[in-house]
Amino acid sequence: MATAHHDADVYYVPHHSKWPFVGSVSLFVLMIGLVTWFNGSDTAFWVFMAGLAMMIYTLFGWFGDVIRESESGKYNGQVDVSFRQGMIWFIFSEVMFFAAFFGALFYVRQFALPWLSGEGHGALANQFLYDGYVAGWPANGPANVGGEFGTLPAFGLPLINTIILLSSGLTLTIAHHAMVAGQRGKVLAWLGATILLGFCFFGVQAYEYGHAWSDLNLRLSSGIYGATFYMLTGFHGLHVFLGTVMLTVVWFRVLKGHFTPEKHFGFEAVAWYWHFVDVVWLGLFLFVYVL
Incomplete structure (x- = not known):
């Protein structure tokens, strides 16, 4: 697929990715933590922090894949x-x-x-x-x-x-x-x-x-x-x-x-x-x- 950068008629389609699923789970955990935090839960802060950590992991992984695909010449x-x-x-x-x-x-x-x-x-x-x-x-x-x-x-x-x-x-x-x-x-x-x-x-x-x-x-x-x-x-x-x-x-x-x-x-x-x-x-x- 590295030649796709030179071919205007080829649109790069990425392989199956885990990041949409991981990102959805991360957002769900993040929002559960935030909502329960607002309602005075004792453990909500740690749930929120876990969701935040998962979101950061998702962003680093997903954008890292996009950067590697771009630098390898797969995008036209x-x-x-x-x-x-x-x-x-x-x-x-x-x-x-x-x-x-x-x-x-x-x-x-x-x-x-x-x-x-x-x-x-x-x-x-x-x-x-x-x-x-x-x-x-x-x-x-x-x-x-x-x-x-x-x-x-x-x-x-x-x-x-x-x-x-x-x-x-x-x-x-x-x-x-x-x-x-x-x-x-x-x-x-x-x-x-x-x-x-x-x-x-x-x-x-x-x-x-x-x-x-x-x-x-x-x-x-x-x-x-x-x-x-x-x-x-x-x-x-x-x-x-x-x-x-x-x-x-x-x-x-x-x-x-x-x-x-x-x-x-x-x-x-x-x-x-x-x-x-x-x-x-x-x-x-x-x-x-x-x-």
């Missing part, structure tokens, strides 16, 4: 098109994922809060809520229920993270141009800078969370504001972490001599993902922190 132009279409649909699913969360934020701010205020009925609606209710943002319940909390200024840590993430997009673009030019040393340098910036972003966000949780009393229980804040920024932070891990894998692959100026979709796919994460952060910075 048709397979490359399939990978590109698959990545496009994956990013589209991620767009819809975040669109649902942004939609929840907009719905609460533009519709739910005005409706709860009575929409022109003034204080009449307050009898159904509590005295002193104001349809403003950030929204919480009564201070003696949800607790008073502070918000993070946009032009502090969030602005620093915006600069970090936009800079990482620039360094990754330079690394991509170096890849196309066949300058492997520059690829390693600029890709390494991107990885460093990714971990810096994650570190700043971890510090921001600690500050918000302990100093500002901003919790998940802090009304709809706390829930949407941690939901949006938390999932984005998870995407940054996963993207940084993927960039690190690509860096080691470049170091091992993988990819060529003509054939490097593994690099491009991660770059697409990273730029998507950049764009999502701009929306978060504007609608969660600034407005």
Whole structure:
């Protein structure tokens, strides 16, 4: 099958693989652990960790097989098109994922809060809520229920993270141009800078969370504001972490001599993902922190 790379009419079909089955079992164990953890089970944490370990094993094994097949020349132009279409649909699913969360934020701010205020009925609606209710943002319940909390200024840590993430997009673009030019040393340098910036972003966000949780009393229980804040920024932070891990894998692959100026979709796919994460952060910075 090594000649398939040179034959445009041959589409590589892999042999039977255990990874879909192993991955399904891993996800099942992971979700059982997570659900029972939320419900206070004493053993749930270890079930969750076992599922996580199984998922990591699946990812290493499955992607390792794909990398070995690619490097052995089994993939041709048709397979490359399939990978590109698959990545496009994956990013589209991620767009819809975040669109649902942004939609929840907009719905609460533009519709739910005005409706709860009575929409022109003034204080009449307050009898159904509590005295002193104001349809403003950030929204919480009564201070003696949800607790008073502070918000993070946009032009502090969030602005620093915006600069970090936009800079990482620039360094990754330079690394991509170096890849196309066949300058492997520059690829390693600029890709390494991107990885460093990714971990810096994650570190700043971890510090921001600690500050918000302990100093500002901003919790998940802090009304709809706390829930949407941690939901949006938390999932984005998870995407940054996963993207940084993927960039690190690509860096080691470049170091091992993988990819060529003509054939490097593994690099491009991660770059697409990273730029998507950049764009999502701009929306978060504007609608969660600034407005």
